[in-house]
Amino acid sequence: MGLVKRAKEDQAAPSKPHIRKYGRDLQGLLAQLHDDQVKARRWAARDLAAHPEAVSALCERLRVEPDPTVREALFGSLLAIGTEAVVEGLIPLLRGEDAGLRNGAVEVLRQLPDAVGHRIAALLADPDPDVRIFAVDILRDLAHPQAPGWLLAVVESDEHVNVVTTAIDRLAEVGTPDMAPAIQAVKDRFPNEPFVGFAVDTALKRVLGDG
Amino acid sequence: MGHSGVARESAPEVRITDAEFERFRDYFYRKTGIRFEDSKRYFVDKRLIQRMHQTGHESFREYFAFMRFQASGKEFQELVNLMTVNETYFFREEYQLKCMVNALLGEVLHHQRPGETVRIWSVPCSTGEEPYSIALYLLEFWDRIDEVDVEIVASDIDTQALEKARAGVFSRRSVNHLPRWILEKYFEPLAGGYHRLCEDLRTCVDFRRINLCDPKDTRGMRDFDIIFCRNLLIYFDEASQRQAAETLYDALKPGGFVLLGHSESMSRITSLFKVRRFEDAIVYQRSI
Numbered sequence: 001m002g003l004v005k006r007a008k009e010d011q012a013a014p015s016k017p018h019i020r021k022y023g024r025d026l027q028g029l030l031a032q033l034h035d036d037q038v039k040a041r042r043w044a045a046r047d048l049a050a051h052p053e054a055v056s057a058l059c060e061r062l063r064v065e066p067d068p069t070v071r072e073a074l075f076g077s078l079l080a081i082g083t084e085a086v087v088e089g090l091i092p093l094l095r096g097e098d099a100g101l102r103n104g105a106v107e108v109l110r111q112l113p114d115a116v117g118h119r120i121a122a123l124l125a126d127p128d129p130d131v132r133i134f135a136v137d138i139l140r141d142l143a144h145p146q147a148p149g150w151l152l153a154v155v156e157s158d159e160h161v162n163v164v165t166t167a168i169d170r171l172a173e174v175g176t177p178d179m180a181p182a183i184q185a186v187k188d189r190f191p192n193e194p195f196v197g198f199a200v201d202t203a204l205k206r207v208l209g210d211g
Numbered sequence: 212m213g214h215s216g217v218a219r220e221s222a223p224e225v226r227i228t229d230a231e232f233e234r235f236r237d238y239f240y241r242k243t244g245i246r247f248e249d250s251k252r253y254f255v256d257k258r259l260i261q262r263m264h265q266t267g268h269e270s271f272r273e274y275f276a277f278m279r280f281q282a283s284g285k286e287f288q289e290l291v292n293l294m295t296v297n298e299t300y301f302f303r304e305e306y307q308l309k310c311m312v313n314a315l316l317g318e319v320l321h322h323q324r325p326g327e328t329v330r331i332w333s334v335p336c337s338t339g340e341e342p343y344s345i346a347l348y349l350l351e352f353w354d355r356i357d358e359v360d361v362e363i364v365a366s367d368i369d370t371q372a373l374e375k376a377r378a379g380v381f382s383r384r385s386v387n388h389l390p391r392w393i394l395e396k397y398f399e400p401l402a403g404g405y406h407r408l409c410e411d412l413r414t415c416v417d418f419r420r421i422n423l424c425d426p427k428d429t430r431g432m433r434d435f436d437i438i439f440c441r442n443l444l445i446y447f448d449e450a451s452q453r454q455a456a457e458t459l460y461d462a463l464k465p466g467g468f469v470l471l472g473h474s475e476s477m478s479r480i481t482s483l484f485k486v487r488r489f490e491d492a493i494v495y496q497r498s499i
Binding site: 002003004005006042043046047049050068069072073075076079080082111113114141143144145147148173174176205206208209 | 230233276280346
């Protein structure tokens with residue numbers, strides 16, 4: 001007993017040899033994505049990261065996949081693929097009831113600035129205020145030069161107080177002094193919402209640089 | 212003001228205001244989990260000003276917008292590299308080694324079949340200080356080492372580092388934190404203040420070249436009980452962090468543990484792992 005080393009010939013192979021039920025090509029992996037075993041579905045989800053043409057299958061699987069570890073792998077592969085097709089496939093999840101899926105979609109979308117940029121304006125104009133809040137959440141970490149401008153437009157024109165205060169919170173980090181009047185004006189737009197004043201004052205301190 | 216020499220020599224003097232420091236501190240914390248106390252203000256300001264000059268920005272506001280909205284994230288990574296100190300030496304972050312022998316191995320054995328080998332992976336192992344520290348700790352501070360087989364696999368992407376690791380020759384600085392009796396028991400002194408690790412220990416660690424981000428390299432890495440992955444993920448972009456976390460998860464047995472560097476947090480990367488708070492350290496666990 002003590003410190004041991006595995007024989008060289010065993011190192012390259014996985015610890016437990018197994019017979020493959022599916023091929024490792026696209027068709028095999030797509031079939032494996034619906035296997036009964038969680039482990040098999042996770043590996044299929046991970047390996048499909050190498051297949052951009054699997055985006056729709058990965059997104060469809062997200063809607064029905066019950067296991068959180070497989071969901072993580074699905075989101076991870078979609079992020080690795082990172083195309084506009086991924087953005088199109090994930091946006092519908094923002095309207096769903098499943099908070100885990102919504103948050104997962106936001107997490108991936110905010111890391112795809114090039115692919116998601118041209119969809120932001122439409123998301124911020126969505127009739128559902130929850131979707132608009134998710135769009136603001138995406139902007140929080142979106143490495144896109146237009147992000148402050150989009151947030152300012154929300155602060156200036158959105159009619160839902162929760163959407164506006166979420167945007168103000170994000171502007172506290174990325175806003176510039178010239179945005180201060182627009183932020184200040186929110187107090188007048190929502191005079192009966194006591195928490196608006198606090199959000200505005202906090203953001204102004206940061207934006208004007210005296211906080 | 213007394214900021215860095217870089218500031219005075221190469222450009223007009225730049226000052227980071229309190230509000231700008233706060234803004235940067237909050238952003239950096241949200242992105243990395245590293246929070247700078249007020250006492251680190253000089254350290255942070257100096258590096259920010261250095262990067263501002265090197266990227267041609269004269270105000271913090273301009274630089275912050277540049278860094279914050281750069282699609283490639285390269286400038287943010289430059290800052291991470293500057294703001295973190297990456298060095299390796301024996302018994303670094305020893306509290307995690309204590310946690311391994313005091314708590315983790317007990318749980319591992321509880322779920323093992325009798326006679327099963329305990330498997331530990333050190334990634335990235337750099338020049339070998341970490342995997343050899345694990346080996347030393349097991350031999351000297353774990354009372355069940357005579358009853359159980361333990362396999363230590365150590366990997367790095369850098370083949371030169373692996374060669375040095377296999378050679379097992381370390382500078383005085385590398386072994387500085389080792390108790391003297393361990394140094395005398397396991398190392399042979401060489402000229403120039405260097406020390407060579409004894410052959411028995413050098414041959415008991417299995418060094419391999421592995422790129423953690425390459426599925427071809429990592430596919431065979433399975434069934435580990437404990438993984439030390441310290442001060443690596445912080446240097447990855449978010450997509451790579453996520454992929455690496457998936458790889459670590461699949462490399463572990465159910466119930467296996469991951470130890471990260473003190474400034475890293477798995478919870479910021481993925482929800483795959485459960486956070487476990489032990490007396491000596493916080494560790495991430497794959498569900499049983």
